[in-house]
Amino acid sequence: MLRLALSLLLVLLSTPLAADRADEAKIENLSAVADEGKVTVRFSLVNGLSNGQMVEALESGLPTSFTYIVEIFRYRKNWFDAGIARARIEVICTFNSVTREYLLNYRRDRKLVLSETYTDFPTLVARITNIEERDLFEIGDRRPNRLKVRVKADLMRGWLFYVVPWEVSTRWQETRVKAAVKTP
Amino acid sequence: MSFRDGFRRYRKDPRFIITVPLLILAGTSIVYYLIQETKQLTPEALSSQVLLFVLWNINLLLILGIAFVLLRGIVKLVFERQRGILGSRFRTKLVVTYIATSLVPVIVLFVVATDLLRVSIDRWFTTPVRTILENGHAIAQMAQDQAVGIAAGAAREIASTPGSTDPEEMDAAFVHVLRFHGVQMAGIYRDGVLLKLQADPRAPLQEISEPPPRFFEDVAERGTATKIDVAASGGTWVRHAVRMDGGPEVAVAGVYIPNAMSRRLTQSTIEYSRFLQLYSQRQTLKASQTSLFLAVTLAILFGTLWVSIYASRRITIPIKALAEATETLAEGGYGHRVEVVATDEVGRLITSFNEMSGQLASQRRALTESNERLDSERAFMQTVLDSVATGILTFTDSLALLSINRAAMHMLQLEEEPPAKTALGELLRGDLSPLADALDDLTSRGGRAREVTLIRGGELRYLELSVARLGGGDGGWVFAMEDSTQLVQAQKLAAWNEAARRIAHEIKNPLTPIQLSAERIARKFENGDADTTQAVEEGTRTIVFEVTQLKRMVDEFSHFARMPAVHMRHAQLAEILQQAAALYRNAKPGVTVSVSVASDIELLMDPEQISRAVGNLLKNAVEATESGEIRVSARRAPHRVVIEVADPGRGVPDSDKEKLFLPYFSTKGRGTGLGLAIVHRIVNDHDGRISVHDNHPKGTRFEIELPA
Numbered sequence: 001m002l003r004l005a006l007s008l009l010l011v012l013l014s015t016p017l018a019a020d021r022a023d024e025a026k027i028e029n030l031s032a033v034a035d036e037g038k039v040t041v042r043f044s045l046v047n048g049l050s051n052g053q054m055v056e057a058l059e060s061g062l063p064t065s066f067t068y069i070v071e072i073f074r075y076r077k078n079w080f081d082a083g084i085a086r087a088r089i090e091v092i093c094t095f096n097s098v099t100r101e102y103l104l105n106y107r108r109d110r111k112l113v114l115s116e117t118y119t120d121f122p123t124l125v126a127r128i129t130n131i132e133e134r135d136l137f138e139i140g141d142r143r144p145n146r147l148k149v150r151v152k153a154d155l156m157r158g159w160l161f162y163v164v165p166w167e168v169s170t171r172w173q174e175t176r177v178k179a180a181v182k183t184p
Numbered sequence: 185m186s187f188r189d190g191f192r193r194y195r196k197d198p199r200f201i202i203t204v205p206l207l208i209l210a211g212t213s214i215v216y217y218l219i220q221e222t223k224q225l226t227p228e229a230l231s232s233q234v235l236l237f238v239l240w241n242i243n244l245l246l247i248l249g250i251a252f253v254l255l256r257g258i259v260k261l262v263f264e265r266q267r268g269i270l271g272s273r274f275r276t277k278l279v280v281t282y283i284a285t286s287l288v289p290v291i292v293l294f295v296v297a298t299d300l301l302r303v304s305i306d307r308w309f310t311t312p313v314r315t316i317l318e319n320g321h322a323i324a325q326m327a328q329d330q331a332v333g334i335a336a337g338a339a340r341e342i343a344s345t346p347g348s349t350d351p352e353e354m355d356a357a358f359v360h361v362l363r364f365h366g367v368q369m370a371g372i373y374r375d376g377v378l379l380k381l382q383a384d385p386r387a388p389l390q391e392i393s394e395p396p397p398r399f400f401e402d403v404a405e406r407g408t409a410t411k412i413d414v415a416a417s418g419g420t421w422v423r424h425a426v427r428m429d430g431g432p433e434v435a436v437a438g439v440y441i442p443n444a445m446s447r448r449l450t451q452s453t454i455e456y457s458r459f460l461q462l463y464s465q466r467q468t469l470k471a472s473q474t475s476l477f478l479a480v481t482l483a484i485l486f487g488t489l490w491v492s493i494y495a496s497r498r499i500t501i502p503i504k505a506l507a508e509a510t511e512t513l514a515e516g517g518y519g520h521r522v523e524v525v526a527t528d529e530v531g532r533l534i535t536s537f538n539e540m541s542g543q544l545a546s547q548r549r550a551l552t553e554s555n556e557r558l559d560s561e562r563a564f565m566q567t568v569l570d571s572v573a574t575g576i577l578t579f580t581d582s583l584a585l586l587s588i589n590r591a592a593m594h595m596l597q598l599e600e601e602p603p604a605k606t607a608l609g610e611l612l613r614g615d616l617s618p619l620a621d622a623l624d625d626l627t628s629r630g631g632r633a634r635e636v637t638l639i640r641g642g643e644l645r646y647l648e649l650s651v652a653r654l655g656g657g658d659g660g661w662v663f664a665m666e667d668s669t670q671l672v673q674a675q676k677l678a679a680w681n682e683a684a685r686r687i688a689h690e691i692k693n694p695l696t697p698i699q700l701s702a703e704r705i706a707r708k709f710e711n712g713d714a715d716t717t718q719a720v721e722e723g724t725r726t727i728v729f730e731v732t733q734l735k736r737m738v739d740e741f742s743h744f745a746r747m748p749a750v751h752m753r754h755a756q757l758a759e760i761l762q763q764a765a766a767l768y769r770n771a772k773p774g775v776t777v778s779v780s781v782a783s784d785i786e787l788l789m790d791p792e793q794i795s796r797a798v799g800n801l802l803k804n805a806v807e808a809t810e811s812g813e814i815r816v817s818a819r820r821a822p823h824r825v826v827i828e829v830a831d832p833g834r835g836v837p838d839s840d841k842e843k844l845f846l847p848y849f850s851t852k853g854r855g856t857g858l859g860l861a862i863v864h865r866i867v868n869d870h871d872g873r874i875s876v877h878d879n880h881p882k883g884t885r886f887e888i889e890l891p892a
Binding site: 061157 | 236240302328396398402406409410412414420450453454456457458459460463464465468470474
């Protein structure tokens with residue numbers, strides 16, 4: 001009886017997880033290139049707006065934020081990684097239903113870097129989900145091939161049993177830092 | 185005062201317990217607010233987020249508080265139960281009952297209330313409301329789209345005007361679009377800079393700013409762009425741009441929606457947006473309301489839990505104190521008081537307990553004092569008993585030893601004091617068994633005194649026993665033993681001295697006439713006297729007579745020495761006394777013998793021996809009486825029968841009374857002195873006692889007491 005109940009509970013818990021996995025938001029096309037001691041990071045958020053609730057919130061005029069956490073660290077096999085730097089990139093969108101414009105504020109480490117308005121939703125989505133941060137980290141004389149960059153996106157907040165809050169985030173995606181190819 | 189000391193001092197202060205979490209909550213809420221503020225949220229969203237955070241933290245604090253109080257209480261109760269602390273089981277039951285009675289209704293109420301709340305929130309977004317708002321919004325959008333269409337038509341016409349570089353043609357085109365398309369403004373931009381503008385003078389053109397560079401970038405990218413601006417007057421400008429053919433210029437046409445219409449369109453749009461915002465936040469709304477309910481529920485549970493533990497402690501503390509006091513009392517702690525203050529029934533119970541404990545203590549003191557007094561008296565008595573020469577033994581009714589004094593131990597030659605409750609047969613065995621038989625006989629037959637002869641360690645001992653019942657309590661027996669060995673030996677020595685003297689005297693008395701007769705016969709033969717024959721006859725007769733006397737005396741001695749054993753049987757005393765008296769009724773002229781005895785007195789005795797004893801007394805009485813009546817009588821007395829022989833003779837001097845029953849003592853000139861000794865021996869063999877008294881008005885009275 002206990003086994004049956006546990007199995008049922010496992011099935012109930014695993015079903016929504018499995019369902020979510022198909023259109024799961026994730027970080028793709030992550031690249032990190034080091035050039036002259038500075039690292040440029042590029043990545044894309046896939047399925048970031050596949051969640052109907054998120055689009056709903058965005059279209060309603062609520063400020064909707066996409067927060068990207070970017071970390072660079074020294075990878076050490078069989079030992080703890082050594083963190084070097086961390087950046088927080090926030091893209092906050094607010095739709096003005098009267099003027100039909102999307103206000104996009106782009107912040108890095110809580111400082112406003114860019115504020116733009118968009119009238120075209122696909123352009124807006126492309127701007128939100130495709131991030132290119134030039135010279136995001138300074139690595140000095142560190143050898144790039146020993147470093148890694150990882151990224152995750154915090155998308156929205158959900159509620160468990162209407163009581164316990166939890167953040168909907170992508171999984172960490174990481175890549176090795178590559179040295180820039182010098183062109184003659 | 186260090187931080188640790190301060191924490192120890194205030195950690196149980198309710199103000200400290202309440203204030204510190206509230207301060208932490210307030211601090212974290214402010215930090216959270218500042219963080220959220222940077223996210224450019226709307227005031228409603230910001231307040232909602234902060235409220236949720238505060239509620240969540242309150243819930244967290246309450247859950248932690250409940251968990252702490254509950255776990256602490258459970259751990260304490262488990263430890264107390266394991267250590268067997270009194271009252272822990274009762275407290276456990278109380279707390280469980282409190283929690284169970286409050287937990288179930290509170291949780292049911294929480295579940296029902298939150299479910300109702302969620303249902304009611306869902307009802308806010310029912311289809312009719314949504315439809316109305318959507319339709320209003322759609323109408324507003326259509327109105328805006330219509331304005332956009334008009335502006336787009338006008339812009340396209342301007343952009344498609346051939347020869348757009350000709351100012352006159354452009355003016356004509358502007359007039360045409362203003363007049364026929366119904367737009368309020370038309371213009372041409374190059375690189376974001378206005379080249380030409382024509383507008384309806386009634387439209388508030390001054391209220392809108394120039395389009396931003398992004399507007400022209402969109403036109404450059406996609407060929408067209410639309411911009412909607414709300415003017416300060418409340419009207420709405422709808423501008424549409426189209427890239428002009430073959431050049432960098434951009435044709436822009438604008439439609440102004442007047443204030444009255446624009447406000448309504450804007451309101452519809454805003455309200456619909458608010459509806460959508462609310463709808464998209466419904467989960468958060470439910471969460472905030474559920475959290476609020478949860479906070480209230482947890483607060484109630486926390487309060488109930490705290491109150492239950494506090495109340496159970498209030499109830500169990502006096503009960504625990506009472507239980508512990510009862511144990512203390514049971515372990516002998518008389519006078520122990522319960523100092524816990526209680527005002528209810530338990531308080532009365534404590535008062536009663538304290539009174540009872542006090543009474544027990546005072547009674548215990550009195551009992552102890554009484555016991556000490558008894559011990560003192562017992563020690564005194566023991567000292568007295570140990571100091572007397574008489575052996576004293578006390579036994580229970582079942583003849584188990586209670587006490588024995590030092591003299592008794594010495595008489596019985598016991599090296600150690602036997603343990604209490606030793607049985608009589610076990611204590612007095614072997615050489616001492618005659619004593620045990622005598623004691624057993626005395627207690628079973630009701631005798632009072634007995635002489636016992638013991639051979640202990642090769643020594644002959646004469647003990648005189650007397651017995652008496654112990655008064656009060658469970659009864660029992662007390663035996664007194666007098667060691668009369670030396671006395672008896674002295675008496676025997678004296679008696680033998682007397683006997684030797686008497687025997688010598690008795691032998692000497694006939695020897696003198698024998699000697700004289702023999703000397704006379706010899707002298708007559710020597711002298712040849714004529715009366716020799718007569719002298720021989722007379723002398724011979726005298727010698728024969730005296731020798732006969734000597735023989736009779738030897739026979740009596742021999743008879744005394746060979747007293748037969750007693751053969752006890754039941755017999756009528758009257759018959760025996762009558763037979764004995766009959767022998768002496770006519771023994772002496774002027775002397776009569778009368779017998780007065782009840783015919784129903786039956787005794788366990790040797791009839792021949794008793795008859796002989798009474799006969800000896802009567803013989804002495806007849807010899808001592810010149811004339812008068814000798815009375816023989818018998819009467820019943822408690823546990824005995826008393827036989828009396830009284831004569832009106834010359835009596836016995838007091839100095840002779842002590843020696844009267846010794847062998848060979850006689851007050852008569854020619855007696856053997858064995859008659860009364862034989863009587864004394866017969867009476868002793870019957871466990872009886874014989875005594876001599878003066879008879880009134882004169883004479884002697886003998887009393888024989890035989891056990892009945």
